[in-house]
Amino acid sequence: MKEKKEKEKSVQPHPKEETLYIEEPHDKDIPEDDDSLRESESGGSESSEDEGFVNRGDGAGLDDDHRQEDVHENAETHQGVEESDSSEDEVAPRNTVGDVPLEWYKEEKHVGYDITGKKIKKKDRQDKLDSFLASADDSKNWRKIYDEYNDEEPYVDWFKWDDAKHPLSNAPEPKRRFIPSKWENKKVVEYVRAIRKGLIKFDKPKEEPRFYLLWGDDSSSTEKAAHGLAYIPAPKPKFPGHEESYNPSLEYIPTQEEINSYQLMYEEDRPKFIPKSFTSLRSVPAYENAVKESFDRCLDLYLCPRARKKRINIDPESLKPKLPSRKDLKPYPVTCYLEYRGHKGAVMSISTEASGQWIVSGSTDGTVRIWEVVTGRCLRVWEFGEAVSYVAWNPLPELPIMAVCVGPDVLILNTGLGNEEEQKRIKELLLVDKPTALEDSGNSTSWAQDDKYDAVRLKHFKTVSSVEWHRKGDYFSTVMPADILFGLILFSFYLAILIHQISKKVTQRIPFKLHGLPVSSTFHPTRSIFFISTKRNVRVYDLLKQKLIKKLESGVREVSSIAIHPGGDNVIVGSREGKLCWFDMDLSSQPYRILKCHPKDITNVAFHRSYPLFASCSDDCTAYVFHGMVYSDLNQNPLIVPLEILRGHTSTNGRACIREEMVRGLELHYVSFVRVCGAEDVMLERGCLRGSWE
Amino acid sequence: MPKHYRPPGKKKEGNAARYITRSQAVKQLQVSLPVFRRLCILKGVFPREPKKKVKGNHQTYYHLKDISFLQHEPLVEKFRDIRAYDKKVKKALAKKNRDLANRLLTRKPSYTLDRLIRERYPKFIDALRDLDDCLTMVHLFAALPALERERIPAKRIHHCRRLSHEWQAYISRTHKLRKTFISVKGIYYQAEVQGQKITWLTPHAMQQVLTDDIDFNVMQTFLEFYETLLAFVNFKLYHSMNVNYPPILDSRLEALAADLYALSRYFAANPVATMEDSQVVSSSGSEQAEVQQKGTQPDESELRLAQLQHQLPSNEPGALMHLVEDAAGEDEDDEETMKCKSLFKNMKFFLSREVPRESLLFVIPAFGGVVSWEGDGAPFKESDQSITHQIVDRPTQGHIFLSREYVQPQWVYDCVNALIILPTEGYMVGRVPPPHLSPFVDNEAEGYVPEYAETIKRLQAAARQEVLPMPGVGNEDLDDPQNLLVEGVISRTEANEAAERKRKMSILEKQYHDELKMELQGIQYSSSVSNMNKQISVEDTGAREEPVPDLQQIAEDTVNMSKVVMSRKKRRLYEAMQIGKERKRSNVNLLKERKKKIEAAQTSQKN
Incomplete structure (x- = not known):
């Protein structure tokens, strides 16, 4: 039983599969207790085990003799070291060379240096014979040691023997000194068992060569990345630039002010590396972030998510669409040709006569002026005393009248142009017998004669922002933009847009429900279709059938203006975000093309009446002229090419307003602008190309 | 049923099924976080960026396949075994059973990484491609002190040193070095092995600064992998050269150290013998020992030649040279290698005490030069009359041999980068050398060419045409203004x-x-x-008269107009590109401005 327990004990610490290797110092126990073990084992019951052990023991004995010798040697050296240690504790060493191998001084005459730096001479060596004799004489010689380090033989006995009469202890030797130790025996049995079982092995594990030809033949290894996932190699570290040099060109070194300015930057904006210059290689110190950067790289390698990013390595110019040459698209306005000066306030609106000979401009200074286009002569001036927000010529050439928006009133003015017959007809037309009014729950629009200006005055209940004529010149529509505050009144939606007939002096509401706040309206150039743009989208109504045909979704935030292509199938819409939307009515209700051209609000957009041109003008003091070709072939989409940016306007009061219009004339085709020039005169400009334009 | 609703029991699909977060991965693998880290580093598994981050933006995502790839790794089991074993040792120590603990420690289970390397780099070229970080790290650790605190034993450092020297020896011997650059961070080298450009950084040979915010566990794991990788790569490279690996350190080396002088004289007498073999045998630590080894090397390698694979008669003194020459001749060198090899041909260098010896001993032989140094074991002495260049880095040189030129170390690196022998006037003792430029920068692409780069370009052109350069003519060769x-x-x-x-x-x-x-x-x-x-x-x-209107305005307008017609995506891309260009341009402008200022200051000083 006892043995079994021992067995277990010995087995327990070593798991079966482990092979153990025992160091030499442990081995020396085995031979010593060999005999005793054999004795104790012989009393045991298992004789077969015994036999095996005996054989084993004999075999091991030979080895052990050798080992014992080794051990003795070891012990001697050990002793020496220990002694010298103890002597060091007591006496400070004279020698100051430190813990260096004394072989270095083998050939020298000195063993080192004392504290003052003088050489410690070696003592003359005694003859071997003499020294032996001396040692034989001295009974205490065995206590002496030789201090190699200091080259002396110190000997300090810790006990004074001279006067002692009795031994230090008189106790009899204990019994344990004479009988073999039981625990040692047990230990030995444990080891023996372990050895026998192969748990303790004496031969060292064979060392295999750690490195070999791992990539034997590359051609054969066609195995793919192990797990079918795309391996993304880590990007290589950046190559050093000129500025990282130890001696960069002087221009790479930031000045002191620049370095100071880095301090004001945000931590992440600050340059990671500040170039420094050293005059020679020997003065370059160790880089303080070397380990840190290496560590950061390690972190990057195993912590950063990797993803393949397509690096677009293309010439930015190739992104630009191929456009037909601008030269082929002439004529179009290029430069400023004429300025019309005279207005004292911002010109809000201009309009051209059907023949193209005259233009009219309305300004915030309360005047309306008629100019001759070619000469720039001011023909006539009306003064209203209130800002004029809109002017519009009648599209009929034989009916030279115009509508002017002055606050809540719309005046139909007789311009006085045309021959006598025409004047007569106009006089007849503009005669209001009795004031009429559209009565509708308190809001009214009334027709009245205005004697002062020799005109018809239409009173609205709110400010009128724009007037648009029907192509036949009899009807015109007015828009009263509902303010957000007033927009709450539901009726205003119905009343915001009114259609007036001048021949009958009648005003009527539009019979449609408006969804949203109306911004502007236009008539279709050829058919009886009416466009109303609300803030988000444009609604197209058929006036004859009185129903909605289409809803154009612009997708812009706030529509500001609308213009219809003379063909009638294309619409452009300008927005307050500076975007211009081109709708092809046949194509879809979404814009065919959105052009982001202006950084500020677009105030107006317009088509040329005969040339494939359109333009937009904006608060940013520019006007874009585009080529917008609409093909009769339905399969071909319209071609839009930006042609020119017209500048030359200045704005001081923040809001500049431009109205431009393209007019079909006999030989005059122009884009005209009205601009504010701060304190100076208001000028009316006309951009026109010389030569090829006319 | 709405699309996003997944009924219970149905399988997940999409990103939610394909990617898992790190904590999920750790849980699935049933390992601790540090072990997971180790596994990731050793296996080269990295987080990925899913298109849709199901668990939120602040998580790290691993691909499920990556994790199952880790799960089947035998190393996981091995790590568990090691942990269990460590516990055993700890227990034994706690029970004061030193015997058992020691016995256990002698048979610690260990693991090897060769399989992993093979798995990660199926082809040798793959390993070469990924060698940059490996070399930088090994070279860094070769320069670090052994740290007890961080459990970096001296053995490890020595191993790194040995590996780095083995690598350098190969590069130097086969003349594969292409570019060098002394930066503030250390010295960059670029070699071209089997068509792969390998760049690495060696720190300056100084006491490195160690900060506290570094987790050496992570670095050690990396280093462990890198050491193995570099050893296998070295093996392959040495094998390709028909040299045995690892280079066996002769046990008689110490004894041989006595007759160093004889060997160095032997070296000096046969200047063809290059130093690379000397570096093959790694040093065992201190600088002095290394120097000694270098001296003994020819003899030692001779011994090796005799006892190992080479059939050349070892007793013959010319054997080594033959070998070296043969090895050189065997290489079907491309043109560039030939050029590199013959750059310092017929030149003899002597290094003074204060120059970075290790680097120069690597660079000069790589370009075909013969080099010696001040100190024990040098192949030839300073007084050697055949020395053509002495490399010094001190304010003044006391004794001057008229037969040789005294240059600063930068001269060597600049020559190597330019691949011509530069005039030495600028690099004389005590002068501030001309600016040291990075060979890794493409000046044309950067948009700014430093002055010295132009000078070098001219010199190169002159060297090609075998015409002596004319100083100061440089700026006139503007050809076409366009x-x-x-x-x-x-x-x-x-x-x-x-x-x-x-x-x-x-x-x-x-x-x-x-x-x-x-x-x-x-x-x-x-x-x-x-x-x-x-x-x-x-x-x-x-x-x-025609182009009177502002040209700039017109140019701007044309750009604006074409932008108007672009689609939004393209416009954004275009704008982003413009921003990048603008940044580059502003950098160049800053440099030009500084340059102008410096020049102005210089002229004013002269006046």
Whole structure:
């Protein structure tokens, strides 16, 4: 039983599969207790085990003799070291060379240096014979040691023997000194068992060569990345630039002010590396972030998510669409040709006569002026005393009248142009017998004669922002933009847009429900279709059938203006975000093309009446002229090419307003602008190309 | 049923099924976080960026396949075993059973990484491609002190040193080094092995600064992998050279150290023998020991040759040289290697005490030079008359041999980068050397060419044509103003002037042609010329008046207009590109401005 327990004990610490290797110092126990073990084992019951052990023991004995010798040697050296240690504790060493191998001084005459730096001479060596004799004489010689380090033989006995009469202890030797130790025996049995079982092995594990030809033949290894996932190699570290040099060109070194300015930057904006210059290689110190950067790289390698990013390595110019040459698209306005000066306030609106000979401009200074286009002569001036927000010529050439928006009133003015017959007809037309009014729950629009200006005055209940004529010149529509505050009144939606007939002096509401706040309206150039743009989208109504045909979704935030292509199938819409939307009515209700051209609000957009041109003008003091070709072939989409940016306007009061219009004339085709020039005169400009334009 | 709703029991799909977060992965693998880290590092598994982050933005995502790839790794089991074993040892120690603990420690389970390397780099070329980080790290650790605190034993450092020297020896011997660059961070080298450009950084040979915010566990895991990788790579490279690996350190090395002088004299007598083999055998630590080894090396390698694979007679003193020459001849060197090999041919270098010896001993032989140094074991002494260049880095040189040139170390690196022997005037003792430029920068692409780069370019051109360079002529070789405009070298006004000149030239040319035509037609010259002149002058003035409006404005407008028609995506891309360009341009402008200021300051100082 006892043995079994021992067995277990010995087995327990070593798991079966482990092979153990025992160091030499442990081995020396085995031979010593060999005999005793054999004795104790012989009393045991298992004789077969015994036999095996005996054989084993004999075999091991030979080895052990050798080992014992080794051990003795070891012990001697050990002793020496220990002694010298103890002597060091007591006496400070004279020698100051430190813990260096004394072989270095083998050939020298000195063993080192004392504290003052003088050489410690070696003592003359005694003859071997003499020294032996001396040692034989001295009974205490065995206590002496030789201090190699200091080259002396110190000997300090810790006990004074001279006067002692009795031994230090008189106790009899204990019994344990004479009988073999039981625990040692047990230990030995444990080891023996372990050895026998192969748990303790004496031969060292064979060392295999750690490195070999791992990539034997590359051609054969066609195995793919192990797990079918795309391996993304880590990007290589950046190559050093000129500025990282130890001696960069002087221009790479930031000045002191620049370095100071880095301090004001945000931590992440600050340059990671500040170039420094050293005059020679020997003065370059160790880089303080070397380990840190290496560590950061390690972190990057195993912590950063990797993803393949397509690096677009293309010439930015190739992104630009191929456009037909601008030269082929002439004529179009290029430069400023004429300025019309005279207005004292911002010109809000201009309009051209059907023949193209005259233009009219309305300004915030309360005047309306008629100019001759070619000469720039001011023909006539009306003064209203209130800002004029809109002017519009009648599209009929034989009916030279115009509508002017002055606050809540719309005046139909007789311009006085045309021959006598025409004047007569106009006089007849503009005669209001009795004031009429559209009565509708308190809001009214009334027709009245205005004697002062020799005109018809239409009173609205709110400010009128724009007037648009029907192509036949009899009807015109007015828009009263509902303010957000007033927009709450539901009726205003119905009343915001009114259609007036001048021949009958009648005003009527539009019979449609408006969804949203109306911004502007236009008539279709050829058919009886009416466009109303609300803030988000444009609604197209058929006036004859009185129903909605289409809803154009612009997708812009706030529509500001609308213009219809003379063909009638294309619409452009300008927005307050500076975007211009081109709708092809046949194509879809979404814009065919959105052009982001202006950084500020677009105030107006317009088509040329005969040339494939359109333009937009904006608060940013520019006007874009585009080529917008609409093909009769339905399969071909319209071609839009930006042609020119017209500048030359200045704005001081923040809001500049431009109205431009393209007019079909006999030989005059122009884009005209009205601009504010701060304190100076208001000028009316006309951009026109010389030569090829006319 | 809404699309996003997954009924219970149905399988997940999409990103939610394909990617898991780190904590999920750790849980699935049933390992601790540090072990997970180790596994990731060793296996080369990295987080990925899913298109849709199901668990939120602040998580790290691993691909499920990556994790199952880890799960089947035998190393996981091995790590568990090791942990269990460590516990055993700990228990034994806790029970004061030193015997058992020691016995256990002698048979610690260990693991090897060769399989992993093979798995990660199926082909040798893959391993070479990924060697940059490996070399940088090993070289860094070779320069670090052994740290008890961080459990970096001296053995490890020595191993790194040995590996780095083995690598350098190969590169140097096969002349594969291409570029070098001394930066503030250390010295960059670029070698080209099997068509792969491998760049690494060795720190300056100084006491490195260690900060507290570094987790050496992570670095050690990396280092462990890198050491194995580099050893296998070295093996393969040495194998390709028919040299045994690992280079066996002869046990008699210490004994041989006594007759170092004889060997170095032997070396000096045969200057063909290169130093690379000396570095093959790694040092066992201190600088001095290394130097000694270098000295003993030829002999030692001879021994090796005899006892190992080479059949050359070892007793013959010329054996080694033959071997070296053979090895060199065998290489089917490409043109570049040949050029590199012959850069320092027939030159003998001597290094003074204060120059970075290890680096120069690597670089100079790599370009075919012979080198010695001040100290024990040097192949030849300072007083050797055949020395052509002595590399010194001190304010003044006391004793000067007239037969040789004294240059600063930067000269060697600049020569290597330029691949020509530069004039040594600028690099003399005590002078501030010309700026050291990075060979990794493409000056043309960067848009700014430093002055010295131009000088070097001229020298290179001169060397190609075998014509001596003319100092100070450089700036006049502006050829076509149009090209220069592209390069952005000359300013706007200059460009305008050039254009003007060109226009005049073309007018003159036209006139000449017209005259010729008229001559052919037989029109009398004198009468027509006056007319022509008038016409031309009219044309000239007309042409001149035309572009009065602001050119810049027009250019801007054209850009704006084309932008108007672009789709939003393209426009954004275009704008982003412009921003990048603008940044680059501003950098270049800053450099130019500084340069101008410096020049102004210099001229004012002179005056």
